[in-house]
Amino acid sequence: MADTPDGSYREASAPIYEDLQRTEEFQRLRSRYRGFVIPWTVAFLVWYLTYVALSNWAPGFMNTQVVGHINVALVFGLLQFVTTFGIAWLYAVYSQRNFDPLASELNDRFDRAAASAAGPDALRKEDDR
Amino acid sequence: MNQQALTTVLFLSVVALTVGITFWASRQTKTAADFYSGGRSFSGFQNGLAIGGDYMSAASFLGISGAIAIYGYDGFLYSIGFLVAWLVALLLVAEMLRNAGRYTMADQLAFRMRQRPIRTAASVSTVVVSIFYLLAQMVGAGTLVALLLGVDPNNNFIKNIVIVGVGLLMIFYVVVGGMKGTTYVQITKAVLLMLGSALIVVLVMAKFDFNISKLLGEAADNSGKGEAFLQPGLQYGATLTSQIDFLSLGIALVLGTAGLPHILIRFYTVPTARDARKSVLWAIGLIGAFYLMTLVLGFGAAALLDTSEGSTVGGNSNLASPLLAEAVGGGDGSTGGAILLALISAVAFATILAVVAGLTLASSSSVAHDLYRGVIKKDKPVTEKDEVRVARISAFVIGGVAIVLAIPAQRLNIAFLVALAFAVAASANLPAILFNMFWKRFNTRGATWSIYGGLITCVGLVLLSPVASGAPTSLFPDSDWAIFPLNNPGIVSIPAGFLLGIIGTLSKRETNSEKLYAELEVRALTGAGAEGASQH
Numbered sequence: 001m002a003d004t005p006d007g008s009y010r011e012a013s014a015p016i017y018e019d020l021q022r023t024e025e026f027q028r029l030r031s032r033y034r035g036f037v038i039p040w041t042v043a044f045l046v047w048y049l050t051y052v053a054l055s056n057w058a059p060g061f062m063n064t065q066v067v068g069h070i071n072v073a074l075v076f077g078l079l080q081f082v083t084t085f086g087i088a089w090l091y092a093v094y095s096q097r098n099f100d101p102l103a104s105e106l107n108d109r110f111d112r113a114a115a116s117a118a119g120p121d122a123l124r125k126e127d128d129r
Numbered sequence: 130m131n132q133q134a135l136t137t138v139l140f141l142s143v144v145a146l147t148v149g150i151t152f153w154a155s156r157q158t159k160t161a162a163d164f165y166s167g168g169r170s171f172s173g174f175q176n177g178l179a180i181g182g183d184y185m186s187a188a189s190f191l192g193i194s195g196a197i198a199i200y201g202y203d204g205f206l207y208s209i210g211f212l213v214a215w216l217v218a219l220l221l222v223a224e225m226l227r228n229a230g231r232y233t234m235a236d237q238l239a240f241r242m243r244q245r246p247i248r249t250a251a252s253v254s255t256v257v258v259s260i261f262y263l264l265a266q267m268v269g270a271g272t273l274v275a276l277l278l279g280v281d282p283n284n285n286f287i288k289n290i291v292i293v294g295v296g297l298l299m300i301f302y303v304v305v306g307g308m309k310g311t312t313y314v315q316i317t318k319a320v321l322l323m324l325g326s327a328l329i330v331v332l333v334m335a336k337f338d339f340n341i342s343k344l345l346g347e348a349a350d351n352s353g354k355g356e357a358f359l360q361p362g363l364q365y366g367a368t369l370t371s372q373i374d375f376l377s378l379g380i381a382l383v384l385g386t387a388g389l390p391h392i393l394i395r396f397y398t399v400p401t402a403r404d405a406r407k408s409v410l411w412a413i414g415l416i417g418a419f420y421l422m423t424l425v426l427g428f429g430a431a432a433l434l435d436t437s438e439g440s441t442v443g444g445n446s447n448l449a450s451p452l453l454a455e456a457v458g459g460g461d462g463s464t465g466g467a468i469l470l471a472l473i474s475a476v477a478f479a480t481i482l483a484v485v486a487g488l489t490l491a492s493s494s495s496v497a498h499d500l501y502r503g504v505i506k507k508d509k510p511v512t513e514k515d516e517v518r519v520a521r522i523s524a525f526v527i528g529g530v531a532i533v534l535a536i537p538a539q540r541l542n543i544a545f546l547v548a549l550a551f552a553v554a555a556s557a558n559l560p561a562i563l564f565n566m567f568w569k570r571f572n573t574r575g576a577t578w579s580i581y582g583g584l585i586t587c588v589g590l591v592l593l594s595p596v597a598s599g600a601p602t603s604l605f606p607d608s609d610w611a612i613f614p615l616n617n618p619g620i621v622s623i624p625a626g627f628l629l630g631i632i633g634t635l636s637k638r639e640t641n642s643e644k645l646y647a648e649l650e651v652r653a654l655t656g657a658g659a660e661g662a663s664q665h
Contacts, residue, residue: 008243009241009641010240010645017647017658018648020657021650026654029655041216049380052379055361056361056376059360062361063356065356067342068345069345069356070345073359073360077206077209081421084212084417088409092410095406100403103402103656106655107656110655110657
C-alpha cells in the first residue's frame with residue numbers, strides 16, 4: 001500500500017476498484033454482508049442491554065430461583081454466553097458459505113487485471129510483497 | 130523451601146522463559162512488517178491464543194474473580210460485557226480492518242482521509258487509551274507482587290521497584306522482540322493462564338462434588354449475605370444514580386473492545402481476512418471458557434475463604450484467586466498450598482507482562498508509523514530501518530512515561546482505570562472505525578471531530594465526576610467540583626463520539642474521501658490488494 005505520507009489524501013486509486021465495485025457480484029457481496037451483520041448486531045446489543053436493564057430494574061424476576069441455588073439472573077447471564085458462542089458459530093458458517101466464494105472470485109479478477117495492466121500503479125500489490 | 134522463595138523462583142522462571150522467547154524471536158525480526166505485525170505469518174489459532182493473552186488482563190483474572198468473591202453476582206456482570214463485546218469485533222471490525230490497514234489503527238482511516246490530521250488524531254487517542262490501560266496493569270503489578278512476596282503492602286519502595294522492573298521488561302520485549310516476540314509471550318501466557326485456571330477450577334469443583342448449586346449455596350452462606358449474594362444489585366443496586374452508572378459501564382464494556390488499539394493491531398498478524406475471522410472465533414472460545422472459570426474461582430473464593438471486612442481478601446480482593454489456590458492445595462502452611470499459590474501468582478505475573486507488552490507495542494507503533502512517518506517526515510521519504518528505529522525509541526519513551534505516571538497513580542482504583550480505557554476506546558475510536566467502513570460520505574472532519582470529541586468528552590466528564598472530587602474515594606477528596614454524577618462516562622461520551630462524527634461529516638463535503646471509498650470498500654470486503662504475508 002503506497003500511503004503517501006503527506007498532508008493530503010493518498011494518491012487516487014487504480015480504476016480497477018471502481019470497476020469491481022460496480023460488478024453484480026460485489027453488489028451481492030455487500031448486500032449479503034450488511035444484511036447479515038447489521039440485524040445481528042442490533043439483535044445481540046438489544047439482548048445484552050435487556051439483560052443489563054433487567055439486572056438493574058427487575059429484581060423480582062431475576063431473583064426467582066430455578067433449581068437449588070441457581071436463579072434466573074445466573075441462567076440469564078449464562079444464556080449470554082450461549083448466544084455469543086451461537087452467533088459467532090452462525091457467522092462462521094454463514095460467511096464461509098455466502099461471502100468467501102464471492103470475495104475470492106472478485107479477488108482473482110483483481111489479480112488478473114493487475115497482472116495484465118501496464119504501469120507500476122496496477123502492480124503495487126506485487127511490489128509490496 | 131518456603132512459599133516466598135518458591136514464588137520468587139517461579140516468578141524468575143516466567144521472566145527467564147519470556148526473555149528467552151524474545152531473544153529467539155528477535156533473530157527473525159528484520160523488516161518493518163516483522164516488527165509491527167510479525168510478518169503477518171501467524172495462523173488463526175496462534176493469533177486467537179495471542180488475542181486471549183492480550184485481552185485477559187490481570188484485571189480480569191484477579192479483578193473479576195475478586196469482585197465476585199466480594200460482591201457475588203455483580204462481579205459476574207463484568208465478564209459478560211467483556212465477552213459479548215467480541216461479537217462487535219467479529220462481525221463489524223476484524224476482517225475489514227485486516228484487509229484495509231497495514232500496521233496501525235490509523236491506517237484504515239488514512240486510507241481515504243487527509244493524512245496528517247487523521248494520523249495525528251488516531252495516534253493521540255491510541256496513546257491515551259494505551260497509557261490508561263498500562264497504568265492499570267502496572268499499579269496492579271506493584272500491589273500484587275509486593276503482597277505475594279510478603280512485603281508490607283504499605284511499603285511503597287518495593288512496589289515502585291516492581292513497577293520499574295515490569296516497565297523495563299515490557300520495553301525489552303517490544304524493543305528486542307517486536308510483534309513476533311510480543312505474540313509468543315502472549316501465547317505462552319494464554320496457555321499458562323488457561324491451564325492454571327482449569328487446575329484450580331477442577332480442585333474447587335471437586336470440593337463441592339461438581340455440583341454448581343452446592344458451590345453457590347455455600348458461597349452465599351459463607352459470605353454472610355445469604356441469597357442476596359447470588360442476586361444482582363449488591364454493588365450497583367443502591368440508588369438510581371448507581372444503576373445508571375452500571376448501565377453506562379455495561380455500554381462501555383460491550384463497545385470498547387473493538388476500539389482498543391492493542392487488540393486491533395493483532396488482526397494484522399495473520400495472512401488473510403479469513404485467518405483474522407478464525408483468530409476471533411478461537412479468541413471467543415478461549416475468553417468465554419476463561420470467564421466461566423472465573424465464575425467458579427470467584428464463588429469458590431467466597432465459599433472457602435474469609436472475605437469479611439478486615440480479612441486479607443476483604444482488604445484486597447485481587448488476592449482472591451491466589452489465596453483460593455492455596456486453600457484448595459491444602460491450606461496455609463501445607464506444601465501443596467505453597468506450590469499452588471506460587472504457581473497461580475506466577476501465572477498472574479505472566480498475565481501482566483503479556484498485556485503491558487501488547488500495549489507498549491501498540492502505542493510505539495502508532496508514534497513511529499503515524500506521527501513520525503505520516504506527520505513529522507511528511508515530505509521526505511523514510512526508510513523502513515529508520516521507521517523501526519523510531520518505533521524502538523518510542524517504546525523506551527512510552528515505557529518511561531508509564532513508569533513515571535504509575536508511581537503516583539497507585540492511589541487509583543485498577544478496575545476504574547480499565548473501565549476508563551474501554552470508555553475512551555468506545556467513544557473516540559469505535560465511531561470513526563465503523564463510520565469509515567460503512568458510510569461513504571464520512572470524511573476527515575467527521576473523523577477528527579469524533580476522535581477528539583469522544584476523547585475530550587470522556588476524559589472531561591471523569592474529571593467532573595466523583596472520581597476526581599467530592600467523595601471520600603476521590604482523587605482529591607477534600608475539594609468538590611463534581612457536577613457530573615456518574616463514575617462511568619460512556620452513556621454520554623459514546624453517543625457524543627458518534628454524533629460529532631455525523632455533524633462533522635455533514636458540515637463539510639470532501640469529494641476525495643467519497644471517491645476513495647470505492648477502493649476501501651472493495652478492498653475491505655474482498656481482500657483485493659490487501660497486504661499479504663511477508664516471505665523470508
